[in-house]
Amino acid sequence: MTVETATFATAADLLDAVQPATGGREMLDPATGAVVGRAPEHTAADLEAAIAAARAAQPAWGALTHAERGAAMNSAADAIEANAEALAELLSREQGKPLNGPNARFEVGACSAWLRATASFELEPEVLFDDEGGRAELHYRPLGVVGAIGPWNWPMMIAVWQIAPSLRMGNTVVVKPSGNTPLSVLALAHVMNTALPADLLHVVAGRRDVGALLVEHPDIAKIMFTGSTGAGQKIIKDSADTVKRLTMELGGNDAGIVLPDVDAQAIAQDLFWGAFINTGQTCAALKRLYVHEDVYDDVCAALVEVARNVPMGVGLDENNVLGPLQNKSQYDIVANLVQAAKDSGARVLIGGDPDESAPGYFYPTTLVADIDNDNPLVAEEQFGPALPIIKYSNLDAVIEQANALDVGLGGSVWSADRDRAIEVASRIQSGTVWINKHGAVDPRMPFGGMKQSGFGLEFGVEGLKHLGAPQVINY
Numbered sequence: 001m002t003v004e005t006a007t008f009a010t011a012a013d014l015l016d017a018v019q020p021a022t023g024g025r026e027m028l029d030p031a032t033g034a035v036v037g038r039a040p041e042h043t044a045a046d047l048e049a050a051i052a053a054a055r056a057a058q059p060a061w062g063a064l065t066h067a068e069r070g071a072a073m074n075s076a077a078d079a080i081e082a083n084a085e086a087l088a089e090l091l092s093r094e095q096g097k098p099l100n101g102p103n104a105r106f107e108v109g110a111c112s113a114w115l116r117a118t119a120s121f122e123l124e125p126e127v128l129f130d131d132e133g134g135r136a137e138l139h140y141r142p143l144g145v146v147g148a149i150g151p152w153n154w155p156m157m158i159a160v161w162q163i164a165p166s167l168r169m170g171n172t173v174v175v176k177p178s179g180n181t182p183l184s185v186l187a188l189a190h191v192m193n194t195a196l197p198a199d200l201l202h203v204v205a206g207r208r209d210v211g212a213l214l215v216e217h218p219d220i221a222k223i224m225f226t227g228s229t230g231a232g233q234k235i236i237k238d239s240a241d242t243v244k245r246l247t248m249e250l251g252g253n254d255a256g257i258v259l260p261d262v263d264a265q266a267i268a269q270d271l272f273w274g275a276f277i278n279t280g281q282t283c284a285a286l287k288r289l290y291v292h293e294d295v296y297d298d299v300c301a302a303l304v305e306v307a308r309n310v311p312m313g314v315g316l317d318e319n320n321v322l323g324p325l326q327n328k329s330q331y332d333i334v335a336n337l338v339q340a341a342k343d344s345g346a347r348v349l350i351g352g353d354p355d356e357s358a359p360g361y362f363y364p365t366t367l368v369a370d371i372d373n374d375n376p377l378v379a380e381e382q383f384g385p386a387l388p389i390i391k392y393s394n395l396d397a398v399i400e401q402a403n404a405l406d407v408g409l410g411g412s413v414w415s416a417d418r419d420r421a422i423e424v425a426s427r428i429q430s431g432t433v434w435i436n437k438h439g440a441v442d443p444r445m446p447f448g449g450m451k452q453s454g455f456g457l458e459f460g461v462e463g464l465k466h467l468g469a470p471q472v473i474n475y
Contacts, residue, residue: 005075005078005079005082005194005195006079006082006083006191006194007082007083008083008086008191009086010086010089011086011087011089011090011093013086014083014086014087014090014187014190014191015036015037015090015183015187017187017190018040018183018186018187018190019037019038019039019040019183020038020040023038023041024038024039024040024041025038025039025041026038027039027094027181027182027183029093029094029096029360030095030096030323030324030325030326030327030360030361031096031313031314031315031323031324031359031360031361031362032314032359032360033359033360036090036093036094036183037090037094037183039182039183039186039205040182040186040205041205041206041207042204042205042206042210043206043210044206044209044210044213046204046206046210047174047204047206047210047213047214047217050174050202050203050204051145051174051202051214051217051219051220052219053199053202054145054172054173054174054199054200054201054202055144055145055172055219056199057172057197057198057199057200058142058144058145058170058171058172060197061142061167061170061171061172061197061200062141062142062170062171063170064170066122066123066168069119069167069168069170070119070120070168071119072167072195072196072197073115073116073118073119073164073167073168073196074115074116074119075195075196076115076191076192076195076196077111077112077113077115077116077119078112078195079191079192079194079195080108080111080112080115080188080191080192081112083191084105084108084109084112085105086187087108087156087184087187087188087191088104088105088107088108089104089316090183090184090187091104091107091108091155091156091184092104092315092316092323093315093316094155094181094183094184095152095153095155095180095181095184095326096279096315096323096324096325096326096360096361097278097279097315097323098313098314098315098316098317098320098321098322098323099315099316099318100318100319100320100321101320101321101322102273102277102278102321103278103315103321103323104315107154107156107157108156110157110160111156111157111159111160111188113443114157114160114161114164114443115160115164117443117444118164118165118168118443118464119164119168121168121460121461121464122461123140123461123464123465123468125137125138125139125473126138128472134474134475135474135475136472136473136474136475137472137473137474138470138471138472139470139471139472139473140169140464140465140468140469140470140471141170141468141469141471142169142170142171142468142469143169143171143221143222143245143467143468143469144171144172144219144220144221144222145171145172145173145174145219145220145221146162146166146171146172146173146174146220146221146222146223146224146467147173147174147176147214147215147217147220147222147223147224148162148163148166148173148174148175148176148223148224149175149176149211149214149215149223149224149225149226149227149235150162150175150176150177150178150185150226150227151178151226151227151283152178152179152180152181152326152327153278153281153282153283153326153383154278154282155177155178155181155184155185156184156185156188158226159175159177159185159188159189160188161226161458161459162175162224162226162458163175163192163201165458165459165463165464165466165467166224166467167196167200167201168464168467169464169467169468170468171221171222171467172199172200172201172202173200173201173202174202174203174204174214174220175189175201175202175203175204176203176204176205176206176210176211176214177203177205179205179207179208180326180327181326182203182205185203185205186203186205189201189202189203212238215235215238215239215244216238216239216241216242217242218242220242220244221244221245222244222245222246222247222467223235223239223244223245223246223247224246224247224458225246225247225248225249225250226249226250226283227249227250227251228250228251229250229251229407229452229453229454232248232250232454235248236248245466246455246456247448247454247455247456247457247458247466248449248454248455248456249283249409249447249448249449249453249454249456249458250283250407250409250449250452250453250454251283251381251407251409251452251453252283252284252287252381252407252408252409252410252430252449252453253287253288253379253380253381253405253407253409254284254285254286254287254288254409254410254411254412254430254438254439255286255287255288255289255290255401255402255411255412255428255430256271256274256275256286256288256289256290256411256412256413256414256438257290257395257398257399257402257411257412257413257414257424257428258271258289258290258291258292258295258299258414258415259292259395259413259414259415259416259417259420259421259424260292260293260294260295261415261416261417261420262295262299262414262415262416263416264295264298264299264301264302265298265302267299267302267414267436268299268302268303268305268306269306270436270437270438271286271289271299271303271306271414271438272303272306272307272310274286274412274434274437274438274439275287275289275387275438276307276310276322276365276385276387277439279312279322279323279324279325279384279385280334280382280383280384280385280386280387281325281326281330281383281384282439283409284409284410284432284438284439284441284447285438285439286387286412286438286439287381287382287383287387288378288387288388288390289387289388289389289390290390290391290392290398290401290402291389291390291391291392292391292392292393292395293391293392293393296389296391299389300349300367300369300389303349303367303387303389304349304350304367307350307351307365307367308350310322310365312362312364312365312385313362314360322365322385323362324360324361324362324363325361325362325363325384325385326361327361328361330361330383330384331361331363331384333382333383333384334363334382334383334384334385334386335354335363337376337377337380337382337386338351338352338363338366338368338377338386340375340376340377341368341371341375341376341377341388342368344371344372344375345370346368346369346370346371346372346375346377346388347368347369347370347371348366348367348368348369349367349368349369349389350364350365350366350367351363351364351365351366351367351385351386352364352366352368352386363384363385363386364385365385366385366386366387367386367387367389368386368387368388368389369389369391370391371388371389371390372390373390373401375388378390379405381407395424399424399427399428402428402429403427403428403429405451406451406452407449407451407452407453408429408430408431408449408450408451408452408453409430409431409432409449409450409453409454410430410431410432410433410434410438410439411425411428411429411430411432411433411434412433412434412435412436412437412438413425413428413433413434413435413436414435414436415435415436418435421435421436422435429450429451430449430450430453431447431448431449431450431453432445432447441459442459443459443460444459444460445459445460446458446459446460446462446463447459447463
């Protein structure tokens with residue numbers, strides 16, 4: 001499929017294409033407080049129209065071959081790449097993340113890369129048996145219309161994580177973005193829709209009541225949700241009457257365990273970015289770090305040295321690679337948790353002293369040592385730039401501590417001995433365990449959580465299967 005790609009020279013051009021001519025809700029830059037643009041306030045009627053259009057478009061789209069749908073997705077990836085800088089600038093201004101580092105430009109690049117990877121996966125019918133008794137094949141059919149509800153931390157990338165497999169499997173999609181970052185998702189979808197056939201992809205940027213209607217709607221076959229465990233629990237309840245399929249990627253409080261054989265200097269950069277990518281605002285970021293007493297002081301010192309040299313500030317400044325918290329509520333959560341740690345006598349190695357008079361929701365990069373495992377900064381997900389570092393001496397006991405919480409999205413083991421690390425990893429209760437890295441996702445590798453971190457899989461061929469209805473043909 002060859003499509004002439006539309007281009008938008010600047011973020012302002014994209015805003016003109018997606019914000020309402022009049023009215024709407026002002027979206028503010030979390031780094032400066034300046035107005036970014038105006039988001040439409042879509043209504044229940046807008047949602048109904050979007051679902052009806054997506055439902056009408058789905059049969060023709062679902063009737064195409066995987067190769068034909070893949071070609072359209074590659075055209076959408078071309079469109080994203082042609083508009084990458086304008087998309088990254090808008091994302092930086094609305095979400096707050098810097099352009100550089102593993103941030104806005106990285107996120108936009110991940111959107112096109114994920115579309116291309118998902119378009120390339122092969123999902124052929126699986127022969128279950130073929131013998132004198134007959135033959136049985138397992139096929140996957142489109143579900144219909146998928147409702148996708150995304151968060152504000154990686155608004156474009158996670159939207160594509162939901163959109164790409166849905167389209168690839170022959171479904172159409174109605175997206176409900178976070179109320180904190182609707183412009184980014186509206187702009188991304190607008191760019192993609194310049195290349196996709198009409199009505200496959202809709203964005204309804206309403207408030208929470210519109211999201212609730214999406215979850216309850218009888219014409220929505222599946223909900224994909226990334227967000228907090230509490231919000232996910234409500235979606236599970238609200239979807240029950242229509243017996244919807246669900247993929248729930250919920251909250252986490254990922255533990256990393258550092259074994260005593262590590263070189264602290266060698267792992268410090270990867271430890272730091274495992275925790276502080278997107279200024280700590282990542283579901284599968286490293287959120288509590290357990291370090292063996294033999295290397296505890298060395299790891300603490302090495303992390304402080306890295307943190308001291310990573311610039312934080314306004315995202316459009318090309319020098320910065322850490323930004324603000326995206327909203328005041330999240331800022332308050334981080335500030336309160338760090339204050340509780342300080343009040344308990346924990347030792348702040350760096351940070352912990354925000355400038356309350358400065359504009360923006362900036363909380364300084366903070367490392368907290370000598371902290372008890374039951375401290376709220378350890379036991380609760382902080383979702384921000386504050387990492388507790390807990391000393392341990394007994395490996396069995398620390399694995400038990402890592403597994404003690406009711407969430408299990410990701411975890412990591414850090415060791416010079418790969419076999420030893422794999423053995424420890426097998427004992428960690430989380431959907432993914434990384435070795436000598438943390439949070440590295442890949443479109444070819446299934447991703448999902450254990451316990452209250454959710455259920456269902458995303459990414460790879462296994463993720464595709466969760467966007468299809470399995471059907472056995474026996475003859």
